[in-house]
Amino acid sequence: SIFEKRYPASLTKVMTCLVALKYGNLDDVVTVGEECKDIEYGSSVAEIMPGDVLTLRELLLGLMINSGNDAAMTIAVHVGGSVEGFVELMNQEAARIGATQTHFTNPHGLQDENHYTTAYDMYLMFHEALKYPEFQDLISRHNYYITITNTSGVQRDLVWESTNHYFINEATPPKDVEVIGGKTGTTSDAGACLVLYSKNKYGNPYITIIMNEPDRDSLYMEMNELLGKINEN
Numbered sequence: 001s002i003f004e005k006r007y008p009a010s011l012t013k014v015m016t017c018l019v020a021l022k023y024g025n026l027d028d029v030v031t032v033g034e035e036c037k038d039i040e041y042g043s044s045v046a047e048i049m050p051g052d053v054l055t056l057r058e059l060l061l062g063l064m065i066n067s068g069n070d071a072a073m074t075i076a077v078h079v080g081g082s083v084e085g086f087v088e089l090m091n092q093e094a095a096r097i098g099a100t101q102t103h104f105t106n107p108h109g110l111q112d113e114n115h116y117t118t119a120y121d122m123y124l125m126f127h128e129a130l131k132y133p134e135f136q137d138l139i140s141r142h143n144y145y146i147t148i149t150n151t152s153g154v155q156r157d158l159v160w161e162s163t164n165h166y167f168i169n170e171a172t173p174p175k176d177v178e179v180i181g182g183k184t185g186t187t188s189d190a191g192a193c194l195v196l197y198s199k200n201k202y203g204n205p206y207i208t209i210i211m212n213e214p215d216r217d218s219l220y221m222e223m224n225e226l227l228g229k230i231n232e233n
Helices: 009-023 057-066 069-080 083-096 119-129 135-142 216-231
Strands: 029-031 052-055 145-150 157-162 180-188 193-197 207-214
Touching: 009 057, 009 069, 009 083, 009 119, 009 135, 009 180, 009 193, 029 057, 052 145, 057 069, 057 135, 057 145, 069 083, 083 119, 119 193, 119 207, 135 180, 193 216, 207 216
Parallel strands: none
Antiparallel strands: 029 052, 145 157, 180 193, 193 207
């Protein structure tokens, strides 16, 4: 089913990160605006607030570790000038790398009928992002401790924890498989999704993708079945 239309949920953030790395400067200092609140209530957030001051690198950490939809919106406005401008860059980049069955309408992956991809296109996007050492660093982190200062000089501490069950001891990969990192995604329409970058016992790299599983338990069970195959070659 690698060419079947799928909703990507937060796997979308792979492309958000790729576009930010390509068109942004990681050392840029960004003041968070009201756009960070323009997301579904109760969805995954990095807990940033209007007036917070972070670097683009820190926003990407909040995006990829904690799957922050608020970080996605802030990154989009900073890098693209507007959310719409950024989404245009996402679609341009998808077309450039041959992900022709993909269309984005937002930078975070919250459900939209016109926001879709395929497992194969997801592979193309993830493979392209892995060309950036910074991307490999971002997806490999288990957590991140940050002190955020706002424009009034008030500070607060946050801890961003990975959403990847392999990183929080809720899933164990098969013997002789090293999970380097990846991205999770879950919505009711997309199901449970996961794209991983792993290495087998010979150190050879693999990308594995599962989308539209009914729940997280079956997602990691199926992923382990897939990972079990990378040492057979």
